[in-house]
Amino acid sequence: MDLLLTQHIREPGAHTLDFYVKQGGYRALKKALGMTPAAVIDAVKASGLRGRGGAGFPTGMKWGFVDQTSGKPRYLCCNADESEPGTFKDHVLMERNPHLMFEGCLIGCHAIGAKVAYIYIRGEFAHVQDVLEAELAHARRAGYVGTNILGMGFDCEIHLHRGAGAYEAGEETALIESLEGKRAQPRLKPPFPAVEGLYGCPTAVNNVETLCNVPLIIERGAEWFAAIGPEKNTGPKLFCVSGHVRRPGTYEAPMTVTLHDLVYDAKFAGGIRDGRALKAVIPGGSSVPVLLPDQIHVAASFDAIAQAGSLLGSAGIIVMDDSTCMVWAAQNLLHFYTHESCGKCTPCREGGDWLHRILGKIERGEGQMKDLDLLLSISDNILGKTLCAFGDAAATPVLSTVKLFRAEYEAHIREGRCTVPAPWRSSAKAMAHGA
Amino acid sequence: MTFHPAMDYGRGRHQSARALPEAGPAFVFTAERRAKLEEICARYPPDRRKSAILAALYLAQEQQGHITLNAMRHVAEVIGCTPAQVEDVVSFYTMFYTRPVGRHVLQVCRTLSCALMGAERVTEELARVLGVEPGGTDAAGEFTLLEVECLGACDRAPVVGVNDHWHECHRPEDARALVDGLRGKGTAVLSGCYLNVDKA
Numbered sequence: 001m002d003l004l005l006t007q008h009i010r011e012p013g014a015h016t017l018d019f020y021v022k023q024g025g026y027r028a029l030k031k032a033l034g035m036t037p038a039a040v041i042d043a044v045k046a047s048g049l050r051g052r053g054g055a056g057f058p059t060g061m062k063w064g065f066v067d068q069t070s071g072k073p074r075y076l077c078c079n080a081d082e083s084e085p086g087t088f089k090d091h092v093l094m095e096r097n098p099h100l101m102f103e104g105c106l107i108g109c110h111a112i113g114a115k116v117a118y119i120y121i122r123g124e125f126a127h128v129q130d131v132l133e134a135e136l137a138h139a140r141r142a143g144y145v146g147t148n149i150l151g152m153g154f155d156c157e158i159h160l161h162r163g164a165g166a167y168e169a170g171e172e173t174a175l176i177e178s179l180e181g182k183r184a185q186p187r188l189k190p191p192f193p194a195v196e197g198l199y200g201c202p203t204a205v206n207n208v209e210t211l212c213n214v215p216l217i218i219e220r221g222a223e224w225f226a227a228i229g230p231e232k233n234t235g236p237k238l239f240c241v242s243g244h245v246r247r248p249g250t251y252e253a254p255m256t257v258t259l260h261d262l263v264y265d266a267k268f269a270g271g272i273r274d275g276r277a278l279k280a281v282i283p284g285g286s287s288v289p290v291l292l293p294d295q296i297h298v299a300a301s302f303d304a305i306a307q308a309g310s311l312l313g314s315a316g317i318i319v320m321d322d323s324t325c326m327v328w329a330a331q332n333l334l335h336f337y338t339h340e341s342c343g344k345c346t347p348c349r350e351g352g353d354w355l356h357r358i359l360g361k362i363e364r365g366e367g368q369m370k371d372l373d374l375l376l377s378i379s380d381n382i383l384g385k386t387l388c389a390f391g392d393a394a395a396t397p398v399l400s401t402v403k404l405f406r407a408e409y410e411a412h413i414r415e416g417r418c419t420v421p422a423p424w425r426s427s428a429k430a431m432a433h434g435a
Numbered sequence: 436m437t438f439h440p441a442m443d444y445g446r447g448r449h450q451s452a453r454a455l456p457e458a459g460p461a462f463v464f465t466a467e468r469r470a471k472l473e474e475i476c477a478r479y480p481p482d483r484r485k486s487a488i489l490a491a492l493y494l495a496q497e498q499q500g501h502i503t504l505n506a507m508r509h510v511a512e513v514i515g516c517t518p519a520q521v522e523d524v525v526s527f528y529t530m531f532y533t534r535p536v537g538r539h540v541l542q543v544c545r546t547l548s549c550a551l552m553g554a555e556r557v558t559e560e561l562a563r564v565l566g567v568e569p570g571g572t573d574a575a576g577e578f579t580l581l582e583v584e585c586l587g588a589c590d591r592a593p594v595v596g597v598n599d600h601w602h603e604c605h606r607p608e609d610a611r612a613l614v615d616g617l618r619g620k621g622t623a624v625l626s627g628c629y630l631n632v633d634k635a
Contacts, residue, residue: 073480085546085585095628118478123489123530124586126599127628159478164489165529167584181485181514183527199483242548242589249590286547286585316589318548332547336584342527346438354442374441381439426555 004236005212006252009096015131017138020099026144028215032107033152035218040111044214046222048234052089053079053170053207054285054314055389056302059214065194066112067202075198076108076117077179077205081163081170083122084285085336086316089238090208092250094121094128097212098135102145102158104211107218109156112204116157120175123164132160167340171388172205173197174342185342186388209238229254233301239268243319246270255301255312259283259291262300263319276321280404284313286333287393289400290326310400325420326405327412330397331359337394348391351382355398362409365416372409375402455522456533459503464513468494472513484514488524492531501532529583537572537579539617542596545582548589553607557593558582560610578614588628600625 008014008023020026032040045060066074078101082090094101105117121129136158139145147155161179168174169184176198178184197203213235217225226234233255239262242248247270251262259281262268272278278293283300288311298304305312320329334356343349355378361367379395386392402409411419437444464472472491479486491514495506502525504518511518525531532540543549543558558569558580565578572579588594591603597617602625605613616624 082587083585086548086589088587088589091587122587123528124583124596127601157478161478161486162489162493163528164492164531165583166527178489179486180483181488181516181524182520183523199480240590242592243551248592282547318551318589320551324551329547332545332550336546339584350438350442354439377441378439385438424551424553424556426559 003252004216005093005097005100005209005238006250009092014096015098015135017099017135017142017144020097024219025099025215026103026150028219029103029106029144030150030152032110032218033150033154037111037113040107040218043217043222044111047213047217047225048222048232049210049213049217049225050233050302051207052209052213052237052314054084054287054311056312059206059210062194062206063108063111063204065192066204067195068113070195070202072201073116073199074112074114075201075203076105076112076114077172077175077198077203078105078117078119078211079170079172079175079205079207080119080121080125081175082125082208082314083167083170084287084314084316085333086240086242086282086318087285087314088240088242089250089315091125091128092238093208093212094125095131098132099139099144100212100215101208102136102139104206104214105158106145106149106154106156107214108204108206108211110154112202114204115155116159118159118161118179118198120161120163120169120179122169123162126162129160129162136160166342167336168342168388168390171390174388175205176203183342185344186390188387230256230299230301230304233299233303237300237315239300239315239317241269241317241319243317244273244276244321244324245319246273253300255299255304257300259296259298259300259305259317262317263296269317269319272319272321274321276323278319279322279324280320280326280329282310282316282318282320284311285316286318286336287311287389287396288313289396290404292404323420323422323424325363325418325422325425326401326408327359327363328418328420328425330401331356331363333397334359334394337390337397341390341394345386345391347382347385348394351378351391352394354378355394359398362412363418365412365418367409367413369410369413371413372402372406456502456504456507459499459505462495462499462503462505462509464494464509465498468498469513485516485520488514488516488521489528492521492525496531501535503533535572535576537577539577540579540581540596540598541613542581542583542586543569544584544586544588544592544594544596546585548585549592549594552592554593556607557595557605557610560607561595561614564610564614577618591628597622597625601628602626603628 049059050056166184173187174184193203338352382395475490507521595602
């Protein structure tokens with residue numbers, strides 16, 4: 001398949017307006033503005049596009065839910081707070097193909113009747129923001145953003161909003177809170193943002209990659225889009241492969257590609273580095289269950305990976321070779337979740353910290369067998385008991401590694417030491433990161 | 436009340452701690468930054484100036500290097516909210532510093548993909564070369580060493596953020612070269628983001 005989202009990213013000047021327009025950019029916007037908002041939403045529904053941020057919710061349906069009757073302004077928020085460990089696809093799109101995202105935002109605004117789109121970009125992406133600010137100014141000068149866009153009577157502004165270091169801001173209601181100038185903490189749902197979102201107004205929150213697919217759908221048709229990839233998992237997809245592979249990177253493919261190919265095929269990550277053996281794969285960002293080497297012969301689609309017992313999530317594929325200690329890996333991730341927990345819900349705030357301390361104890365060789373049951377019990381007390389999916393995400397690395405690598409946990413406890421030390425780790429570190 | 440029957444609350448881990456930063460010298464935005472802030476405020480509805488708190492805090496940090504109590508009070512005044520609301524925000528986000536930091540803030544990504552590629556040793560070597568523990572600043576106020584969570588460049592691990600710039604594929608054994616390079620040539624020694632082929 002031809003590349004659709006990342007075709008030109010390595011060409012000089014690919015991020016500029018001139019380059020984008022020469023490739024046929026902003027034609028979809030013109031076409032969309034000639035359609036009714038309902039027709040745009042219908043096209044996105046018919047395309048089968050599912051949200052690329054992690055949940056895989058149908059985008060057309062999300063837009064269809066945006067309340068058109070409240071009489072309040074409506075908003076579109078582009079979620080560019082890419083923070084899920086192992087994920088770096090939106091980064092690529094924004095830095096090398098920013099006008100595709102702008103065009104997606106504008107078409108989305110037309111569809112839901114919004115006059116303003118906010119792009120919430122994570123604070124650490126300062127260099128990406130520089131690119132976006134400059135290109136946004138070019139688009140505004142050329143009449144693609146602002147008033148009477150393309151002379152078609154459509155007014156729409158796009159603004160950048162810089163976050164300041166908070167993983168939780170990627171959750172849609174936490175993102176809205178942060179946009180309102182508060183701590184990035186999730187809201188109780190319902191009401192969903194489609195009814196009461198930013199400033200209490202109907203709001204759609206969409207991931208960067210999701211919005212980047214919208215111009216393709218409008219320009220080339222829902223049917224064409226729906227024919228790419230397996231049924232219900234349509235369209236091009238970006239996969240981020242990192243960890244112990246020969247060629248880590250962002251790869252575009254339809255969701256017919258298998259996880260195995262993404263890890264081993266020379267077109268993609270090219271196999272495990274140094275000829276070592278594969279130990280485990282996290283297929284969708286750190287928040288999803290770990291898969292074993294014999295579980296990755298499945299299509300890298302929302303539905304197939306769910307059937308295999310994990311999730312496609314944000315398509316951040318983290319590959320670990322046989323030098324990796326899974327207790328250490330779980331501890332590393334729980335350090336992340338403990339640090340990033342927004343603190344609003346007790347199970348996540350207290351439970352995450354507690355899990356992290358127990359994992360540290362086991363990794364240092366001070367664990368007891370009963371700690372394993374305690375890990376599972378604490379995780380079970382977090383799962384499904386928090387306002388947002390963060391709690392589940394924090395419990396998942398523990399639940400899945402204890403389930404799949406219980407023998408390794410037990411060996412740590414029995415032998416009173418880490419049984420899988422690796423030269424690329426620091427020995428002092430295991431101590432420093434404990435309780 | 437506990438969320439789990441075995442939860443142990445008896446070790447002082449669960450007491451809330453509110454550490455107010457130092458008041459610092461009197462703080463007012465420079466005219467230029469104040470104008471920039473008003474420009475940013477115009478992106479939001481007129482009755483939603485609070486949306487610009489993060490932007491205002493970035494400007495304060497840019498002006499003063501870190502955020503003091505007086506800076507928070509000034510931000511509150513300019514934004515039109517209470518100082519407590521500003522403190523609430525400052526204490527939540529990791530990119531606001533409430534203590535002085537060095538001229539170069541080295542932020543080693545410590546999350547899984549970078550850790551698999553040796554980030555722990557990167558921190559260890561930088562700490563050794565700088566003579567500071569993670570979280571600390573050297574005596575000359577030149578370098579601060581921090582460990583941060585996933586920066587979103589996992590394919591170019593390990594990544595070290597340097598203020599607003601990035602240094603990718605940093606090997607532990609290159610710690611000395613990075614530190615000396617920053618001393619001599621500043622951020623020009625950083626690899627930056629490899630995607631930016633135009634700058635390469």
